[in-house]
Amino acid sequence: RTPGVFAAVDIGASSGRVMLGRVSGEGVELETVHRFPNGVVERDGGLRWDFDALYAEVLEGLRAAATVAAVQGERIASIGIDTWAVDYGLVDDAGKLVAQPFSYRDDRSRTAVAHVHGTLDPARLYQTTGLQFLQFNTIYQLATEQDLDGLHALLIPDLIAFLLTGVRGTEATNASTTGLFDAVAGEWATEFFTALGLRKDLFPPLIQPGEAYGDLLPDVAAAVGLPAETTVVAVGSHDTASAVAAVPAGNEAFAYISSGTWSLVGLELKHPVLTEASREANFTNERGVDGTIRYLRNVGGLWLLSECQRAWAGEGFQPELSALLAAAAALPADGPQINADDPGFIAPDNMPGRIRAAVRRAGADLGDDPAAITRCIMDSLAAGYARTITAAERLADRPVEVVHVVGGGSQNALLCQLTANATGKPVIAGPVEATALGNVLVQARAAGAATGGLPHLREIVAAGTTLRRYEPLVSVHEGYVP
Numbered sequence: 001r002t003p004g005v006f007a008a009v010d011i012g013a014s015s016g017r018v019m020l021g022r023v024s025g026e027g028v029e030l031e032t033v034h035r036f037p038n039g040v041v042e043r044d045g046g047l048r049w050d051f052d053a054l055y056a057e058v059l060e061g062l063r064a065a066a067t068v069a070a071v072q073g074e075r076i077a078s079i080g081i082d083t084w085a086v087d088y089g090l091v092d093d094a095g096k097l098v099a100q101p102f103s104y105r106d107d108r109s110r111t112a113v114a115h116v117h118g119t120l121d122p123a124r125l126y127q128t129t130g131l132q133f134l135q136f137n138t139i140y141q142l143a144t145e146q147d148l149d150g151l152h153a154l155l156i157p158d159l160i161a162f163l164l165t166g167v168r169g170t171e172a173t174n175a176s177t178t179g180l181f182d183a184v185a186g187e188w189a190t191e192f193f194t195a196l197g198l199r200k201d202l203f204p205p206l207i208q209p210g211e212a213y214g215d216l217l218p219d220v221a222a223a224v225g226l227p228a229e230t231t232v233v234a235v236g237s238h239d240t241a242s243a244v245a246a247v248p249a250g251n252e253a254f255a256y257i258s259s260g261t262w263s264l265v266g267l268e269l270k271h272p273v274l275t276e277a278s279r280e281a282n283f284t285n286e287r288g289v290d291g292t293i294r295y296l297r298n299v300g301g302l303w304l305l306s307e308c309q310r311a312w313a314g315e316g317f318q319p320e321l322s323a324l325l326a327a328a329a330a331l332p333a334d335g336p337q338i339n340a341d342d343p344g345f346i347a348p349d350n351m352p353g354r355i356r357a358a359v360r361r362a363g364a365d366l367g368d369d370p371a372a373i374t375r376c377i378m379d380s381l382a383a384g385y386a387r388t389i390t391a392a393e394r395l396a397d398r399p400v401e402v403v404h405v406v407g408g409g410s411q412n413a414l415l416c417q418l419t420a421n422a423t424g425k426p427v428i429a430g431p432v433e434a435t436a437l438g439n440v441l442v443q444a445r446a447a448g449a450a451t452g453g454l455p456h457l458r459e460i461v462a463a464g465t466t467l468r469r470y471e472p473l474v475s476v477h478e479g480y481v482p
């Protein structure tokens with residue numbers, strides 16, 4: 001088999017990285033060549049992403065990748081890009097980005113929900129798109145735009161690919177999060193564009209994971225020190241699609257939790273579940289690599305904790321995450337819980353205060369001890385995961401034997417143990433960098449350096465990763481190793 005080296009650009013809501021992935025029979029060796037922080041910024045009257053800064057970091061990362069590869073005498077076969085879903089940038093006919101993209105945490109989309117649902121009945125939307133209702137789905141964001149004449153919408157990974165190659169495409173796994181995509185046909189739901197007065201060509205045509213956008217523009221290639229014939233390949237450009245592709249599951253009876261800023265909790269299916277019961281439970285049918293369906297729900301995530309950490313740091317309290325989690329683990333079980341999915345937690349700022357208020361509304365008291373608040377978040381997330389997995393098993397009629405946790409949160413031993421306890425199922429944690437691995441493996445397969453379907457790609461991930469297993473316990477104290 002041809003060994004290959006691939007560059008993965010993976011940008012989450014909290015941080016981004018550029019990695020080199022070397023694929024062989026023994027697994028994928030990942031090397032981080034560049035890492036940078038990410039987060040929403042208050043800019044021009046809204047919560048936005050500083051896209052110009054992110055793009056500069058991407059170029060910096062590719063430059064670092066080119067340097068590392070040159071030192072090793074390697075040729076980078078291709079570049080793949082994934083980021084969070086839903087958000088988009090608008091470019092004009094000359095290809096210029098007209099504003100920094102809004103973040104899904106900006107409140108403006110919430111105000112457009114009633115307008116969209118007045119035109120398109122939510123039950124009808126679900127029958128076609130199978131998309132969970134989130135106030136920030138692209139369809140609601142677009143409904144707030146005043147004038148889209150002469151503008152083109154590009155989802156964030158597609159926008160990066162466009163700047164690198166000059167080629168416009170909409171990668172399908174990410175298109176499936178817009179609310180304008182037909183879950184069964186795997187095509188744009190053009191009737192919804194028409195109904196909402198959106199141009200049918202607002203987004204460029206679909207491109208599938210494994211297909212190429214094109215080669216680097218000559219000036220970009222020169223700027224980063226890569227050959228101009230370096231291809232940018234579409235991967236599961238929705239970060240969650242890449243993460244799910246790299247869940248190291250050995251058979252079909254698994255649930256996954258892609259654990260980072262959000263927790264994406266669910267199953268992989270062959271066909272969407274578009275029933276009314278599924279809509280009521282707010283499950284989504286997003287598209288995965290190889291035409292699979294990611295049947296999942298967004299459960300609140302580690303955003304709840306990272307926003308608390310940010311608030312505490314503002315008050316001068318900045319413990320190590322490990323110390324905070326150890327203090328939380330030492331507290332008794334059965335403390336107060338919140339509904340981690342409450343849309344009231346979407347916006348930034350004063351998270352400890354909002355969590356305390358939610359507990360108070362439920363008739364309990366949490367105090368302001370960071371360890372107690374941290375424990376409340378962990379207990380609430382674990383309970384949310386258990387409810388979601390039980391509902392998914394029922395709605396999709398698919399039993400789950402094991403829960404795989406991937407992403408940054410798979411390093412959180414307390415959360416993994418509480419998840420095993422709450423679900424009553426073993427939890428297998430890792431890899432941390434599942435998203436980058438999924439990104440690399442789809443590129444590798446396109447280049448002929450890996451073969452086979454998702455089960456085989458998952459074997460490659462499992463071969464190269466040390467996984468940690470958590471058995472369900474009665475409490476975190478019994479036999480629990482932080």
Ligand code: ADP
Binds near residue numbers: 303
């Ligand atoms: P995203 O892709 O959404 O930016 P990540 O998958 O990078 O998120 O996960 C980030 C989260 O992982 C952090 O908010 C943090 O809670 C958790 N995390 C990172 N490192 C550790 C660690 N060493 N122990 C426990 N949790 C960790």
Ligand code: LRH
Binds near residue numbers: 260
């Ligand atoms: C996770 C994620 C998730 C989306 C959200 C906007 O990073 O892509 O799958 O729902 O961000």
